Amino acid sequence: MTTQETTVVTRRMNRFLTGHTWAVYLFFYLPILVLVVFSFNESAAFGVRNWEGLSLRWYRQMFANDNLMAALRVSIVVAVVSTAISTVLGTAAALALERYRRWIGKRTFDALLYLPVIIPDVTMAAMLLVFFTSLGQQLSVTTIILSHIAFNISFVSIVVRARLSNLDSSLEEAAGDLYAGRWQTFRRVTLPLIMPGVLGGALLAFTLSLDDVVITQFVKGPDTLPTFVFGLIKRGVTPEINAVSTLMLTASVLLVLGSLALQRRR
Amino acid sequence: MSARTDAPVTAQLEAAAERAESRRGLSLALPSYLYLLFLFVVPLLIIGVYSFASRSRTGRPKLENWNLDSINKLFTDDLIRSIFGRSVVVALITTALCLLIGYPFAYYIATRRERVRNLLLLFVMIPFWTNFLVRTYAWRVLLGEDGPLTELGRLLGLWDSMLFTLPAVYLGLIYGFLPFMVLPLYAAIERLDWSLVEAARDLYASGWGAFRKVTLPLTRPGIIAGSILVFIPSLGAYVTPDILGGAKTTLIGNFIVNQFLTARNWPLGSAVSMAIMVVMLLATVWYFRSGARTL
Amino acid sequence: MKRLLIILMAMALAAAACGGGDSSGLVDAAAACGVDEVDGDLDLYNWSDYIDPELVSAFEADYTVTVNEGFYDSNEAMLPQIESGGNDYDLIVPSDYTVTIMADESLIIALNKDAIPNLGNVAPAFTGLPYDPEDEYSVPYQWGTTGIGYSYEVVPEDWEPSWELIFDPDFAPEVSGQISMLNDPRETMGAALKYLNYSLNTTTQAELDEARDLIRSVKDRIKLFDSDQFEDLLVAGETLAAHGYSGDFFAAYDGASTDSYDAYEDFGYGIPKEGAVAWVDTMAIPVTADAPCTAHTFINFILDPENGAALTNYNFYASPNAAATPFVDPDILDDETIYPPDEVFERLEFIADTGDFETRYSTAFDEVKS
Numbered sequence: 001m002t003t004q005e006t007t008v009v010t011r012r013m014n015r016f017l018t019g020h021t022w023a024v025y026l027f028f029y030l031p032i033l034v035l036v037v038f039s040f041n042e043s044a045a046f047g048v049r050n051w052e053g054l055s056l057r058w059y060r061q062m063f064a065n066d067n068l069m070a071a072l073r074v075s076i077v078v079a080v081v082s083t084a085i086s087t088v089l090g091t092a093a094a095l096a097l098e099r100y101r102r103w104i105g106k107r108t109f110d111a112l113l114y115l116p117v118i119i120p121d122v123t124m125a126a127m128l129l130v131f132f133t134s135l136g137q138q139l140s141v142t143t144i145i146l147s148h149i150a151f152n153i154s155f156v157s158i159v160v161r162a163r164l165s166n167l168d169s170s171l172e173e174a175a176g177d178l179y180a181g182r183w184q185t186f187r188r189v190t191l192p193l194i195m196p197g198v199l200g201g202a203l204l205a206f207t208l209s210l211d212d213v214v215i216t217q218f219v220k221g222p223d224t225l226p227t228f229v230f231g232l233i234k235r236g237v238t239p240e241i242n243a244v245s246t247l248m249l250t251a252s253v254l255l256v257l258g259s260l261a262l263q264r265r266r
Numbered sequence: 267m268s269a270r271t272d273a274p275v276t277a278q279l280e281a282a283a284e285r286a287e288s289r290r291g292l293s294l295a296l297p298s299y300l301y302l303l304f305l306f307v308v309p310l311l312i313i314g315v316y317s318f319a320s321r322s323r324t325g326r327p328k329l330e331n332w333n334l335d336s337i338n339k340l341f342t343d344d345l346i347r348s349i350f351g352r353s354v355v356v357a358l359i360t361t362a363l364c365l366l367i368g369y370p371f372a373y374y375i376a377t378r379r380e381r382v383r384n385l386l387l388l389f390v391m392i393p394f395w396t397n398f399l400v401r402t403y404a405w406r407v408l409l410g411e412d413g414p415l416t417e418l419g420r421l422l423g424l425w426d427s428m429l430f431t432l433p434a435v436y437l438g439l440i441y442g443f444l445p446f447m448v449l450p451l452y453a454a455i456e457r458l459d460w461s462l463v464e465a466a467r468d469l470y471a472s473g474w475g476a477f478r479k480v481t482l483p484l485t486r487p488g489i490i491a492g493s494i495l496v497f498i499p500s501l502g503a504y505v506t507p508d509i510l511g512g513a514k515t516t517l518i519g520n521f522i523v524n525q526f527l528t529a530r531n532w533p534l535g536s537a538v539s540m541a542i543m544v545v546m547l548l549a550t551v552w553y554f555r556s557g558a559r560t561l
Numbered sequence: 562m563k564r565l566l567i568i569l570m571a572m573a574l575a576a577a578a579c580g581g582g583d584s585s586g587l588v589d590a591a592a593a594c595g596v597d598e599v600d601g602d603l604d605l606y607n608w609s610d611y612i613d614p615e616l617v618s619a620f621e622a623d624y625t626v627t628v629n630e631g632f633y634d635s636n637e638a639m640l641p642q643i644e645s646g647g648n649d650y651d652l653i654v655p656s657d658y659t660v661t662i663m664a665d666e667s668l669i670i671a672l673n674k675d676a677i678p679n680l681g682n683v684a685p686a687f688t689g690l691p692y693d694p695e696d697e698y699s700v701p702y703q704w705g706t707t708g709i710g711y712s713y714e715v716v717p718e719d720w721e722p723s724w725e726l727i728f729d730p731d732f733a734p735e736v737s738g739q740i741s742m743l744n745d746p747r748e749t750m751g752a753a754l755k756y757l758n759y760s761l762n763t764t765t766q767a768e769l770d771e772a773r774d775l776i777r778s779v780k781d782r783i784k785l786f787d788s789d790q791f792e793d794l795l796v797a798g799e800t801l802a803a804h805g806y807s808g809d810f811f812a813a814y815d816g817a818s819t820d821s822y823d824a825y826e827d828f829g830y831g832i833p834k835e836g837a838v839a840w841v842d843t844m845a846i847p848v849t850a851d852a853p854c855t856a857h858t859f860i861n862f863i864l865d866p867e868n869g870a871a872l873t874n875y876n877f878y879a880s881p882n883a884a885a886t887p888f889v890d891p892d893i894l895d896d897e898t899i900y901p902p903d904e905v906f907e908r909l910e911f912i913a914d915t916g917d918f919e920t921r922y923s924t925a926f927d928e929v930k931s
Contacts, residue, residue, distance in 0.1 A: 010473055017374040024371045027441070028393045030415075031404035035396065038407070093298040100291025102284075109295055112302050115310070118546035120502035122523050123539035126532070126641075127309035133645035134312070150305045153298050162453065182290075207391070211398050213505070218641075229399045245396045252395040256388050323662050323914065324640055345924060348931055411799050429799070430785040512785025513744045516930040527637040528746060529923030 032249070039242035058243040065240060071228035072244065074141055078216075078224060079209040082148035087202040089149070090156025091194070097157070098164040099172075116151040117158070124151065125218035132219060143219045148209045155208060156201035163197025316536035325530025336537035346521070346538065353518035357500035360439045364447040364496045365489065367440065372451035372488075376458075387452065390445055402438060402509045409434055409510070430512030438506040443499060447492035454488020455481075498546050518542065587670055587848055594676040594854035596861070601852035602627045603859055606642075606650040608842070609634055610812075611703070613875035620862055626855055634789065635745075643668055643847050651850040652859055654702055657692040657841045658914045664698045669845040671697045676857035679864035684883035686906075687841065691913060699843035700860050701881035703808075703872060706909060707748055707838040708898070710795050710810040710830045711802040715739075722831025724756035726802055730779050737782045739801035741794060744786040746926035747912050748838060749776070752804060755836045761910050764918045773925040780929070795828065807832075807898060811877035830898050832905055839909035841881065 042055040062068060096103070097110060116124070128147050129139075137143060175189040191198075213226040220227055229241055317336050319327030339346060375386045393401070408415045409429040419425035428434045458481065466476035482489075504519030513520070518538070525535030594600075603620075609632045617628050631650065633639040636659040642648055643663070655663060663669045674680055677700065687701045709726055715736040716726065725732045727740055742749050751761035753772035763769060776783075784800055791803040792813035803810075807830060814824040844863065846856045862868060870888030873880040879899050880889065893899055901909075915922070 013473060017370055020370045021374045024367065024444075025389065028390065028444075030408060031401045031441075032393050032396060034404040034407050035400055038404075089298040089301065092294045096291045096295035100287055100294070103288040103291035103295075105299070106291070106295075109299055112299070112307070114550055115543075116302075116306060118498055118543060118550060119310075120519065120522060120539055120542055122502070122504070122519065122526060123313060123536075123543070124309075126526050126535070126539075127313045128305070129641065129645055130312055130316075131305070131309035136646075139642075139645075139648055146305060149301065153301065157298070203391070207394060210395070213399065226397055226399060229397055241397070241400055245400045249392070249396050253392060256392070321920070322666065323916065323919075324644055324666050324668070325637075326641070326644055345928055345931065349927070352931075410797075412797075508744075512741075513787065514780075514783070514785060514930060516927045521927065524923060524927070526641070527635070529920050530637060530640070531920050531923075534920075 035242045036246045036249070039239055039246045041239055058239040059247075061238075062240040062243045062247075067223070068225075068228060068240060068244065071223040071225045074144075074222050075210060075225040078141060078144050078148060079206050082145050082152055082209050083202055083206045085145075086149045086152035086205050087156050087198060090153045090201055090205075091160050091198050093153065093157040094160035094164055094197075095190075098161055099169070113154045113157055116154040121214040125215040128215065129218045139219055141222060144216055144224065147215050147219050148212065151215070152205040152208060155204050156198075159201035159204060160194060160197040163194050163200075167193055313536045314540060316533055317540055319533045321531050321533050323530070325526070325532050327532050327536075336533040339534060340537055340541050349516055349521050350518050352515070353501055356435070356439070356517060357497050360436060360443065360500045361447075361493050361497045363436065363440055364444050365493060368444055368447035368451055368492065369489075372448045373455055375448075376452050376455035383456075387449075390448060394445060398442070399505070399509075401441075402506060405434070405438060405441070405510055409437075429510065430514065432511065432515070435507050435511040435515075438510040439500055439503060442503075442506060443496045446495040446499070450491035450495065451485065451488045454485040454491075458484055494549060497549065501542065501546070587850065587853060591670055591673045591676075591846070591853040591857065594673050594857050596676055596678055597624070597858055598676070598854040599624050599626050599852070599858055600854040601651075602629060603652060603852060603855045604629045604631070604648070604650045604850075605859070606631045606633065606639065606648070606653045608632065608654055611654065611842075611876055613871055616868060616871050616875075619868075620859060623862070624855070624858060643849070646849050649849050649851045650847055651852045651856040653845055653847055654842050655699070655845055656912075657690070657843065658912045660699045660843055660845060661692045661914050663845065664693065668848060669698050670848055670850075670853070672700070672846065672860075673857060676854070677861045677864065679861045679884075682864050682866060682869070682882050682884035684881050687881035690841065690911065692841075692911065693843070699845045700864065702842045702844050702863065703876065703878040704839065704841040704881050705807040705878040706832050706898070706901070707743070707752075707804070707806055707840065708830060708832040709802055710792060710805055710828060711736075712795065712828055713826075715801050718829065720831075722833045724752055724833045724835055727782065727804065728753065728756045728775055728779055730782070736801045738784055740783050740803070741785050741787050741791045741800045742783055742804040743791070744788045746922040749786070749804070749929075750922050750925055751838055751910075751912065752833075755833065755910075758835065761836075761838065762913045762915060764915050766921065769921060769925050773929055776929045786930075796824065808876050808878035811896075811899070815877070832898055832901060832909070834908070836908040836910060839906070839911055841911070 039058055040054050040056070042053045042057060093109070093113065097106070097113075100106075124147075128143075128150070132139060132143050132146075171193065172185055172189050175185045211226060212224075213230055216224050217227050217230060225244070315329075316327045318332050318334065319329055320331040320333055320335070322328045375383055378386065406429060407413055409427065410416065411427050411429075413427070413429070416425075416427045416429075419428070428437070462484070463476060463480055466480035467473065470476045470479065502519045502522075504517060504523055507513070507515060507517050507520060516524075522535050522538050522542070525531045525538065590600075603626055605617075605628055607630060617630070620626075621628050631648070633642070636656050639653060639655065640659065640663070643650065643653060644666070653669075655669075660669070680696075680700065683701055687704070688696055693699045709722060709724075711726065715733045726736065727742065730737075742752070747761070750769065750772050753775045754761045754763060754768065757768070757771055757775065759765075759768045759772070785794075787794065788805075791800070791805040792809045794800045795803045795810075796813050796817045810828075810830045814828055817824040844860050846853055850856055863872070864882060866882065866884035867888050869880045869882035869885030870890075872878075873885065873893060874890045877893065877899065880886075886894065897905070
């Protein structure tokens with residue numbers, strides 16, 4: 001145990017904390033367990049009384065379902081593009097706010113960045129719909145991407161700012177003395193230092209984009225996965241959705257473990 | 267050169283440097299600034315304008331007959347006030363419960379070894395990479411008449427089917443927002459200067475005293491950040507109350523959606539939305555007044 | 562800063578004032594449509610699970626076009642999408658009262674009847690209905706009723722259906738707390754109004770208040786409000802009675818039946834004796850359509866006797882197409898809850914838009930839920 005651990009918690013407290021933590025993890029994973037288990041259910045209906053035995057039926061059907069696959073593709077495209085753009089914009093915004101003391105409109109910008117976080121989903125959805133259509137813009141994948149960027153810039157900037165505000169700027173100042181220009185300082189010192197924050201922000205943005213239902217529902221041309229599921233509710237949710245979710249889950253876990261393994265090697 | 271003639275030149279150079287600084291800062295922020303102005307502020311203003319419009323049969327605002335009806339309703343209509351009150355209570359309780367559950371959880375993670383910490387955090391995030399609707403429907407299976415949790419409750423003689431009741435709504439809300447509480451808390455606890463805590467333990471001779479007088483106040487920014495990140499979406503939540511609560515209680519989120527869709531009354535929906543935003547804005551301002559610089 | 566704000570406000574006002582489509586060009590184009598003419602792919606915006614995929618494929622094959630389908634789950638979700646003009650759907654399937662609204666707001670075009678020769682197949686009972694008196698804007702697609710689906714655990718098979726199952730606090734105590742009602746203000750308030758012997762299109766606040774108080778007083782009997790899965794919850798045993806749409810129940814009972822189990826032995830559907838909602842879903846063409854001729858051809862295609870029957874055989878709703886009757890599955894035809902006899906039909910009411918009074922229904926519903 002580290003210094004933190006030995007000084008901070010008594011053994012009894014540690015046991016309580018451990019038990020509590022395990023309970024919370026169980027809480028987090030119970031529905032996940034349900035959805036994974038039911039993706040292998042032979043029967044179409046949900047509910048424990050409808051368990052009919054193991055089968056890969058839904059995985060097969062899922063790949064054959066064109067609408068589902070199309071929605072999945074749209075979801076991923078939207079998430080990747082909007083995350084990339086909002087991460088760049090959000091990081092730049094965070095830098096501007098934390099590393100530059102005074103510039104025109106700084107305080108307004110600061111406040112502006114918090115608005116997307118506090119506005120109710122449905123209001124943002126309605127106002128974006130009105131906005132796009134007033135401009136005569138056809139609803140499409142582009143409008144979805146534009147909408148996702150709108151709220152993701154704020155989330156990314158919040159995360160990066162938290163990281164930046166903790167950093168000792170003397171490191172960057174020293175680099176400024178050693179290196180030729182600002183860009184070099186940024187690339188070789190600042191960026192690596194804030195990278196955990198940037199990645200954290202990107203991760204958050206990706207998750208928010210992938211999961212968004214309300215806003216996407218209003219401004220979509222084609223369906224994304226969440227809106228497709230939303231529409232399925234009426235038609236009857238089949239376990240194909242569970243199959244998709246299980247696969248996506250597996251993919252993300254593998255991705256995470258993979259990147260951890262890479263980090264360890266470095 | 268004498269020292270006296272140096273001063274004005276230095277001052278000029280400094281001023282020029284500051285202006286260059288200022289320009290660079292602005293240009294870094296400019297893309298986001300413009301983006302937000304056009305894709306956020308303008309639509310928001312449109313909604314604001316709609317609050318004063320009158321309703322057409324399809325629900326969309328008619329840009330004539332400007333009136334204060336919708337705004338008026340915010341202050342006078344009993345239904346809206348009771349729905350709003352109820353929603354605030356639900357959001358507050360959800361936030362409190364998330365805090366109670368989340369703090370020990372975050373504390374545990376923050377006090378592990380570094381490599382374990384990151385792994386533990388990732389395992390918090392992973393469930394949230396599945397589709398939100400699918401997760402919520404999974405809770406329906408768990409809490410339904412035949413659900414495993416219900417069977418367990420019946421066995422223990424403690425509870426019956428919780429589906430479509432208020433506790434189920436709280437369960438769903440806490441499930442959805444707990445990570446938003448845990449992450450800021452973790453960040454705050456991890457940054458603690460443990461030597462202070464150690465000193466406090468020596469001083470107070472009791473873990474609880476040290477916690478109350480030192481750890482808790484030091485992690486206050488995290489507590490407030492987490493609370494805001496949970497309170498705000500809880501206030502606007504409407505999918506969870508519908509799916510797990512059986513749509514038996516109208517919360518402010520449901521009410522706003524109803525105005526835009528079912529009741530077809532966009533002016534009222536816009537007015538209520540603006541009101542909610544004002545409330546949330548006030549909460550955020552209070553947070554910054556309490557001394558924090560960033561979320 | 563202030564100047565910027567003013568500029569933005571101006572933009573906002575300008576943008577808010579814009580929007581809406583120009584329909585004149587489209588009406589001319591539609592007038593020129595010939596029978597079986599196609600002018601592009603069909604963008605169909607329909608309710609979920611409302612058309613047999615095979616029928617769609619048949620249309621695609623017959624006319625060598627592609628059909629792109631979009632789905633919605635309520636008229637109120639469809640309206641803003643069409644109104645905003647952000648899509649170019651060619652055919653939509655609005656319900657009766659929505660047709661009136663959309664026609665009044667110039668969101669749908671007057672149909673070119675010359676391009677729809679099969680119009681004669683529509684049963685007389687479904688022509689000239691109040692929501693579209695001259696049948697200018699819409700053609701009936703399917704119709705059905707909203708009644709009660711129930712388990713025979715709580716009422717016997719020969720029980721005469723009545724709203725008392727929901728609203729009478731002393732009736733069938735074992736069903737208390739096991740009922741689901743639709744999450745729709747007009748439908749649910751309408752059910753209460755019918756039980757109280759009022760019109761479900763009332764514009765009398767006192768009557769609406771009475772209906773609201775009635776539902777409030779029996780709120781304990783209601784387990785949840787749901788418009789999407791009411792039939793599945795009933796079959797799964799989560800509820801013992803459900804307020805919902807005829808066809809959805811039958812589709813669920815059919816789906817739950819296997820070779821060894823007949824769901825119809827455990828579950829039934831009834832149109833309450835006090836009266837209920839009859840609704841008609843129709844086909845209409847938005848002003849923003851970019852393939853109006855294909856849309857007209859599709860309407861004609863659906864009105865074909867065999868295709869109309871195929872619809873019914875797929876979604877278990879009744880067809881307003883008189884010529885389709887010989888092709889409809891006899892089991893469905895015989896079912897009086899799908900094809901009700903005249904005396905039942907008389908007790909049914911169509912939902913009509915109540916204009917400015919409309920928001921009161923929603924308010925009353927919210928009050929019930931408070």
